Amino acid sequence: MNPKITEIKDAGCYVGLTHSLLNLNDVVDRVRSPQAGAIVMFAGTTRDNFGGKPVKELQYSAYNPLALRTMLSICKDVHAKHGLISIAMVHRLGTVPIGEESILIAVSAPHRQAAWRAGEQALEDCKERVEVWKREEFEGEDGVWRANRDGAAGRNVSEADSTLGLGQ
Numbered sequence: 001m002n003p004k005i006t007e008i009k010d011a012g013c014y015v016g017l018t019h020s021l022l023n024l025n026d027v028v029d030r031v032r033s034p035q036a037g038a039i040v041m042f043a044g045t046t047r048d049n050f051g052g053k054p055v056k057e058l059q060y061s062a063y064n065p066l067a068l069r070t071m072l073s074i075c076k077d078v079h080a081k082h083g084l085i086s087i088a089m090v091h092r093l094g095t096v097p098i099g100e101e102s103i104l105i106a107v108s109a110p111h112r113q114a115a116w117r118a119g120e121q122a123l124e125d126c127k128e129r130v131e132v133w134k135r136e137e138f139e140g141e142d143g144v145w146r147a148n149r150d151g152a153a154g155r156n157v158s159e160a161d162s163t164l165g166l167g168q
Contacts, residue, residue: 015072019094027105028041035085038108040119050136075088087122
């Protein structure tokens with residue numbers, strides 16, 4: 001797979017990685033269907049604090065071919081399990097300032113219960129499995145690489161790490 005590829009479409013599934021601002025309407029439009037009785041959208045945003053510390057921004061990086069392949073696998077599994085019409089998952093890379101979206105997941109289904117459950121499963125599976133790495137930048141402190149899961153512990157990134165090119 002070409003490392004410059006930033007999106008994949010396959011049988012009711014769309015996944016993408018971008019350095020651009022995420023657009024909720026664009027992602028919803030990817031799953032819109034006259035057969036859908038429900039569309040559920042999740043938008044994950046950068047909050048201004050973590051553990052009582054003021055957050056300056058988040059930075060995301062990924063190896064696109066691997067991350068896209070994993071995202072597509074998740075979407076196909078969720079699509080089949082919940083009988084979806086469509087699912088779209090788009091993750092932003094690079095710097096994501098406070099209040100801006102880092103991930104959008106939209107699902108459409110004939111009924112709302114399947115859509116709700118599918119959206120939550122897609123998000124949790126993404127956070128657990130997708131090869132996207134998050135660096136949290138705090139005001140007045142070194143950055144911390146953090147597992148892309150709620151509340152997971154991070155580690156400080158030293159100057160030596162930056163010099164060696166680790167975490168790039």
